[in-house]
Amino acid sequence: MTLVTDDLVAVEFASVLASSVHDMKNSIGHLLNSAEAIESLVPDNSIARDQVLALQHEARRINFDLMHLLGLYKFERSRQVVNPTVVDCEEFLIELTAYNESLLTSRGLKFSAECRGAVEGFFDRDLIMGILNSTLNNTYNFAESEVEVSCETLEGYTVFSVRDDGPGYGPKVLKGGGEQMGRTDYATGSTGLGLYFARRITEMHCHRGRPGKVVLDNEGIRGGGRLQLWLP
Amino acid sequence: MALNLKDHRILIVDDFREMRITLRGMLESLGARDITEARSGEDALEEFGRNRFDLVLCDYNLGKGRDGQQVLEEARHRGVLRPDAIWIMITAENTMDMVMAVVEYAPDSYLVKPINKAVLQVRLERILKRKSAVKAVEFAMAKRDYDRAVALCDDGVAKYPEFRLDLLKLKVEALLARRDPDAAAEICSGVLGDRDVPWALLALGRARHQQGDQAQALALFNQAISQNETHMAAYDWKARLEREMGHSEAAQKTLGQAASLSPKVIRRHQSLADMAHANGDYTTAANAYRKALALGANSCFSRPDDAVGLVDAVSAAEGPEAALKVANELSGQNAARRVRPGRSAQPIPWRITLARGKILLKKNDPGAAEVVAQALEGYQSEPEGTPVTASIDLARCCFQAGLKDEAHAIMDRLVREYHDRPDVIAAAQNLFDELDMKDHGAELIAGAQKAVVDINNEGVRLAQSGKLNEAIALLTRAADELPGNLTILLNVSHVLLLKLRAEPWSNQTAYALNGYLERTSKIDAQNAKLVRLQSEFSDLARKNGPQAVNS
Numbered sequence: 048m049t050l051v052t053d054d055l056v057a058v059e060f061a062s063v064l065a066s067s068v069h070d071m072k073n074s075i076g077h078l079l080n081s082a083e084a085i086e087s088l089v090p091d092n093s094i095a096r097d098q099v100l101a102l103q104h105e106a107r108r109i110n111f112d113l114m115h116l117l118g119l120y121k122f123e124r125s126r127q128v129v130n131p132t133v134v135d136c137e138e139f140l141i142e143l144t145a146y147n148e149s150l151l152t153s154r155g156l157k158f159s160a161e162c163r164g165a166v167e168g169f170f171d172r173d174l175i176m177g178i179l180n181s182t183l184n185n186t187y188n189f190a191e192s193e194v195e196v197s198c199e200t201l202e203g204y205t206v207f208s209v210r211d212d213g214p215g216y217g218p219k220v221l222k223g224g225g226e227q228m229g230r231t232d233y234a235t236g237s238t239g240l241g242l243y244f245a246r247r248i249t250e251m252h253c254h255r256g257r258p259g260k261v262v263l264d265n266e267g268i269r270g271g272g273r274l275q276l277w278l279p
Numbered sequence: 280m281a282l283n284l285k286d287h288r289i290l291i292v293d294d295f296r297e298m299r300i301t302l303r304g305m306l307e308s309l310g311a312r313d314i315t316e317a318r319s320g321e322d323a324l325e326e327f328g329r330n331r332f333d334l335v336l337c338d339y340n341l342g343k344g345r346d347g348q349q350v351l352e353e354a355r356h357r358g359v360l361r362p363d364a365i366w367i368m369i370t371a372e373n374t375m376d377m378v379m380a381v382v383e384y385a386p387d388s389y390l391v392k393p394i395n396k397a398v399l400q401v402r403l404e405r406i407l408k409r410k411s412a413v414k415a416v417e418f419a420m421a422k423r424d425y426d427r428a429v430a431l432c433d434d435g436v437a438k439y440p441e442f443r444l445d446l447l448k449l450k451v452e453a454l455l456a457r458r459d460p461d462a463a464a465e466i467c468s469g470v471l472g473d474r475d476v477p478w479a480l481l482a483l484g485r486a487r488h489q490q491g492d493q494a495q496a497l498a499l500f501n502q503a504i505s506q507n508e509t510h511m512a513a514y515d516w517k518a519r520l521e522r523e524m525g526h527s528e529a530a531q532k533t534l535g536q537a538a539s540l541s542p543k544v545i546r547r548h549q550s551l552a553d554m555a556h557a558n559g560d561y562t563t564a565a566n567a568y569r570k571a572l573a574l575g576a577n578s579c580f581s582r583p584d585d586a587v588g589l590v591d592a593v594s595a596a597e598g599p600e601a602a603l604k605v606a607n608e609l610s611g612q613n614a615a616r617r618v619r620p621g622r623s624a625q626p627i628p629w630r631i632t633l634a635r636g637k638i639l640l641k642k643n644d645p646g647a648a649e650v651v652a653q654a655l656e657g658y659q660s661e662p663e664g665t666p667v668t669a670s671i672d673l674a675r676c677c678f679q680a681g682l683k684d685e686a687h688a689i690m691d692r693l694v695r696e697y698h699d700r701p702d703v704i705a706a707a708q709n710l711f712d713e714l715d716m717k718d719h720g721a722e723l724i725a726g727a728q729k730a731v732v733d734i735n736n737e738g739v740r741l742a743q744s745g746k747l748n749e750a751i752a753l754l755t756r757a758a759d760e761l762p763g764n765l766t767i768l769l770n771v772s773h774v775l776l777l778k779l780r781a782e783p784w785s786n787q788t789a790y791a792l793n794g795y796l797e798r799t800s801k802i803d804a805q806n807a808k809l810v811r812l813q814s815e816f817s818d819l820a821r822k823n824g825p826q827a828v829n830s
Binding site for chain 1: 297
């Protein structure tokens with residue numbers, strides 16, 4: 048074996064990691080498809096079903112983590128692009144519901160999505176959908192009984208809110224969430240990466256001089272957490 | 280609305296069996312019964328030859344050979360895709376190159392893996408709804424019946440308010456195609472009052488361009504780019520405008536930016552190469568030709584110009600030895616490439632042979648004349664469709680190789696084909712000047728031009744005296760011999776339209792007319808006389824013709 052200088056390793060690691068992440072994402076994709084196929088075969092209210100759903104939830108979690116990792120890699124290389132289009136938010140929420148509803152209700156959570164007024168947004172559909180899906184997948188662990196998504200126009204922004212009735216965000220997250228990251232909170236399994244990704248992507252949505260923003264607070268259902276995406 | 284795919288003809292294109300099974304399962308659970316699978320872009324294109332599909336799910340990354348975008352591009356180019364067919368591109372994690380390429384060729388939708396059945400279902404429901412709102416407009420656009428497209432958009436906006444923006448966008452396209460920039464600009468301004476919608480900004484620029492306001496158009500294209508630096512169509516329009524304004528260096532720079540942002544689109548590399556070549560920047564030209572050649576292996580837009588241009592550019596940048604090496608390599612590659620298994624190797628395009636001949640002439644190689652003669656033979660077997668620069672190059676080499684009569688014949692044909700194009704006439708005269716044959720050249724050019732003017736005049740005279748069939752016979756013959764001649768094409772179209780109007784409806788005449796209008800539109804889609812003929816033909820067809828004529 049030949050020796051490799053530190054420099055060389057450092058340069059290559061990120062690329063190798065990125066292509067591994069791609070590969071892992073592919074595998075997770077197949078795994079998710081298999082889990083979905085099995086789900087339709089197992090009877091309702093069975094232990095097997097709970098297991099399959101738990102499997103789906105965790106696989107999705109990995110999928111989103113990988114998505115965030117790739118995002119990070121692209122931010123570093125300035126290769127992350129935002130491609131905004133006009134989005135019919137009602138239709139957007141229908142798709143969001145299609146993706147999340149069965150998993151959340153299977154855990155006994157009440158799920159609702161509401162578009163307040165006919166809202167037409169202007170944003171990168173896939174990226175924002177990814178952020179909201181990832182957020183909703185996390186409520187699977189934290190919500191007590193209820194999760195609610197809404198979309199409305201406020202002060203000229205299109206605002207998506209995800210509210211649950213869980214314990215809410217801790218003071219640390221509320222103070223500096225998403226601005227620094229990399230320190231894993233082993234109790235919640237949170238690396239802060241998801242939030243960081245959300246902030247970066249939202250800020251890249253800039254319209255007539257106004258950037259988008261993420262707002263975190265505990266104005267959720269009965270004092271639960273609330274995450275808002277403000278898109279200009 | 281319950282989604283049921285039972286009446287849809289569906290094609291799944293994916294190189295992984297696993298994925299094809301998954302997609303098939305999802306579609307079958309949505310009622311699909313008629314599903315065909317293809318495992319590569321090449322297979323998919325063969326399937327298109329056999330079937331008319333309503334719904335295509337195509338993975339972007341298909342391993343070796345064509346990718347999803349190239350398959351979509353080629354299916355559209357070959358006209359094997361119905362205007363109302365739905366194309367869903369499936370992509371893995373969106374890398375920038377891929378997103379750019381996919382967005383540029385606008386499939387109806389794209390889904391990012393992993394695919395989820397519930398999401399696929401709501402997405403399909405939505406697309407089908409959208410299609411029902413825009414389908415009639417898209418058919419009218421495909422038939423170039425822009426008046427009808429505009430009317431249908433107006434109806435649609437009332438009927439389908441949720442697809443208002445899609446319909447307005449189509450309406451603006453139809454208005455611009457009809458050369459009605461005032462109406463188009465008004466709609467764009469209305470849309471832009473609410474938001475900086477990218478397409479509206481670009482279309483407003485195009486409208487200003489049609490109104491003749493170049494400065495305003497350029498400002499709008501720049502604004503579109505600064506608001507969204509990946510708005511590729513805005514770069515193309517900007518470059519086109521810069522070229523028109525005579526800023527060829529700026530146009531090259533714009534194309535260069537676009538090509539590096541979205542490196543998978545062959546036609547942009549080709550434009551960049553041609554532009555750089557014309558600007559004398561041979562290093563940039565050679566690089567761009569190389570990229571075009573690499574992409575051309577899997578593209579329906581590959582063209583001999585790229586190989587020829589590469590040899591030329593290398594010759595200018597690095598000298599004849601390097602260029603000869605490139606030319607020999609290209610000849611070798613071309614001889615080795617097979618279209619499909621079972622078919623014979625493609626003949627080496629004569630233009631590559633000519634490129635070799637040109638360098639050998641420059642080196643005073645004794646074998647040069649023979650190579651030029653080989654190229655000449657290739658040209659003579661099918662002179663139709665030869666690009667102007669290629670004809671002039673060939674004529675120059677023939678003169679230099681002592682093939683004077685042959686050179687004259689080439690120039691005579693060239694001038695007759697483009698007798699009304701001042702740029703071509705000037706280029707032809709330049710060649711004669713360069714060879715110290717100024718007067719002789721002027722004489723040849725005048726004679727050839729007169730020959731075509733006489734044919735056109737005779738055609739018009741016959742038509743005016745009511746001898747429509749004789750006029751058609753004369754002009755058709757001329758149009759077949761000189762397929763690039765715009766005046767002849769317009770005249771033959773005009774006379775066919777007169778015949779269609781004067782006599783009881785004939786499918787055969789309508790079909791012929793449609794063909795000539797198509798050909799004309801390939802040369803100059805914006806030509807005012809062409810647009811008028813198209814609109815009159817559409818009117819007439821709607822009133823008298825059976826539906827079958829139009830499809």
